[in-house]
Amino acid sequence: MQLSAVDLNCDMGEGFGRWSIADADDVSIMGLISSANIATGFHAGDPSLMDRTVKLAMQHGVGVGAHPGYRDLQGFGRRKIAGSAEEIVNDVIYQVGALREFARKHGTNLQHVKPHGALYMEIAVSADLSRGFVDFMRRAAPDAYIFCMGQSLTYQIAVEMGQPVVREFYADRDYDASGSIVFARQVGRTDPARVAEKVVRACREGKVRTVDGADIDIEFESICFHSDTPGCVEMAVAIRDALIASGVRIAPVSEIVRRAETVSRRAI
Template identity: 70%
Template sequence: MARTIVDINCDLGESFGRWRAGDAEDADLMRLISSANIATGFHAGDPNLMDQTVRLAVDHGVGIGAHPGYRDLHGFGRRRIAGTPAELVNDIVYQVGALREFARRYGATLQHVKPHGALYMEMAVNSDLSQSFVQFMRAVAPDAFIFCMAGSETERVGREAGQPVVREFYADRDYEESGSIVFTRQQVRLDPEAIAAKVVRACKEGRVRTVTGRDINIEFESICFHSDTPGCLELASRMRDALIAEGMRIAPVSESITN
């Protein structure tokens, strides 16, 4: 059944000091989304940028999420780093705590936590890491959503523990037949019209075409695109316009779903 309301999320605040990532300004992207995954300093971001991005989200009524990653500024968090679940989750605790305090500074709450990059992909298949992460969330943010991949260990463990979870549909990533995304470190420019059609079809039919040419079913509550995808501003604008033209309203998951 076609949906009438959907969340659009994007990874923001992913610069560092004088270094800038992507070809679009966060302020422009913030106007097009309903949930922001804000970098927390380990793969990108710094205190001044976290403060700026949180304020932007508050000003635009966008749901605030922490986007913790591996301690990997050089590799933008897209390289797997070995560590025990306890070590990796302590890194997440550190990052989430910092972002939540910036949110509290402006009277906002933490809507969600979404691990970044290689950490997200590792957690999707690593039951022990997912268990440790969900235990942390149950202890300090039991009402916050975990953004994750449908069918992942993160989703399974979160649901079993009673933690609210949000499954994502990836507008600017390809799908494998398993339902997993094709992980990439180099993203090319995409056709905004093709991406808009892909997203609309997923929302209306619950289907997506895989890299092998087969259609698979897909379930999700939020649509994700990445701010470092070339041409992301045009992509996001066309996608949003297409969804609204189909009668859908764009709103944060905190307003649109209950778990």
């Protein structure tokens, strides 16, 4: 795999009232990315913050995505909450509906939905949750992308059911031998140069080094970093600069997916 263009996404709007979780303000980050995953109120976010963040994304030409999580403000959505598949999917529906209305208010459509934190990891390994989530998307937002890991059940079921889907590469997370990210509730400061080198290698060679020291293959259309990672702005700038220097453009996710589909058809 050798990419000439890639989407760059970040979790945004992750505050509540006067409190903020992010290491940098959304204005500093929004000009560096092409897709925004906007918190929808359960792990972070509130109506006014959702409104401001959608408006900011529109001003920068950034794709608007809903970022639903477990109902866990205290734990920032990084603790698993027990519940039936139906209950959890209903929580997702509630949150996506809220963000979609703010997108409509500002004259845009919902580009994508990306579950947050512990919910993202749980949906990735649960066939019931993945199927319920994808079924909702097929009914309510058939043209919106699902953002997920390429090795997840979510990806497999989205492809099977015909829902647009985007695979992510995590710049500021480690990988295990299965190709899954190593989930962490708290992450320390990263070296921007090392993260940028990791991202460029993934784009140019389709490889990433795991926590065990082995190289595995990785395929993706979007790169993710987190606004609560310490030093996130410096990291994002380093990623963008390194990608551009290596001939990889940051582009809207719709362009990336169309390009990938064209390449796939030519290969058949």
